[in-house]
Amino acid sequence: MSEQRLQKVLAAAGVDSRRKCEELILDGAVRVNRKVVDKLPAFVDPEKDLITVNGRKIHAAQKVYFLLNKPTGVICTNRDPHGRKKAIDLVSARERIFCVGRLDADTTGIIILTNDSELANRLAHPRYGLAKTYVVRVKGEIAGERIEKLKRGIWLAEGKTGRASVKILKRGHKESLIEVTIRQGLNRQVRRMLAKVGLPVRTLTRTRIGKLSSRGLGVGNFRALTKAEVAYLKKATAG
Numbered sequence: 001m002s003e004q005r006l007q008k009v010l011a012a013a014g015v016d017s018r019r020k021c022e023e024l025i026l027d028g029a030v031r032v033n034r035k036v037v038d039k040l041p042a043f044v045d046p047e048k049d050l051i052t053v054n055g056r057k058i059h060a061a062q063k064v065y066f067l068l069n070k071p072t073g074v075i076c077t078n079r080d081p082h083g084r085k086k087a088i089d090l091v092s093a094r095e096r097i098f099c100v101g102r103l104d105a106d107t108t109g110i111i112i113l114t115n116d117s118e119l120a121n122r123l124a125h126p127r128y129g130l131a132k133t134y135v136v137r138v139k140g141e142i143a144g145e146r147i148e149k150l151k152r153g154i155w156l157a158e159g160k161t162g163r164a165s166v167k168i169l170k171r172g173h174k175e176s177l178i179e180v181t182i183r184q185g186l187n188r189q190v191r192r193m194l195a196k197v198g199l200p201v202r203t204l205t206r207t208r209i210g211k212l213s214s215r216g217l218g219v220g221n222f223r224a225l226t227k228a229e230v231a232y233l234k235k236a237t238a239g
């Protein structure tokens, strides 16, 4: 394992928040290989270095990986000054986990939660761009040229979005159901893309992240990823 910031390793091991761990370090409570480390930045290899806090050995946190089917009204952040319900509250884990990327509060569907920041960073990196599929209920009728525009990419404030796959699941006069697959993760991307082609989103659900799917996972429920699924995510973002 590569070197990581000392406060991050302490926080991941459940000692306290990163900020509090920085204070512990600066107060001289932390030793690495028996020597006090009271200056920052400090880097350690949690698998090789012996780290103690006030004389007690800390154990590098085991890496954990979960898939949650997020309900609406739940947010993907670890700290919320408004006290809203958080995705991490729905997953029972002893480790300090966080969401990989985000789903809007009003979006349902699958999201990965983990304490593996290395994998999380890779999954969020546009270079690896795993395909993410959304089922979208939109207001309005699906016309051919709207779908073609979506497929080719849409100009948003950040630039033109990449090519999207679009499937029509149900066509109606007032409302239609479509499946959109994209590889980027811009803020409110699907909602903004659809608004640009005159199809306001009524409901949005993420059903797939690469090979992972929501199948069998009820809204509000979570499960641990299997070893094979974790290996797949690591392989998909390697190199």
Ligand code: URA
Residues within 6 Å of the ligand: 102, 103, 104, 105, 107, 187, 188, 189, 190, 191, 192, 204
């Ligand atoms: N695109 C959106 O607009 N919202 C989400 O939550 C995810 C993708």
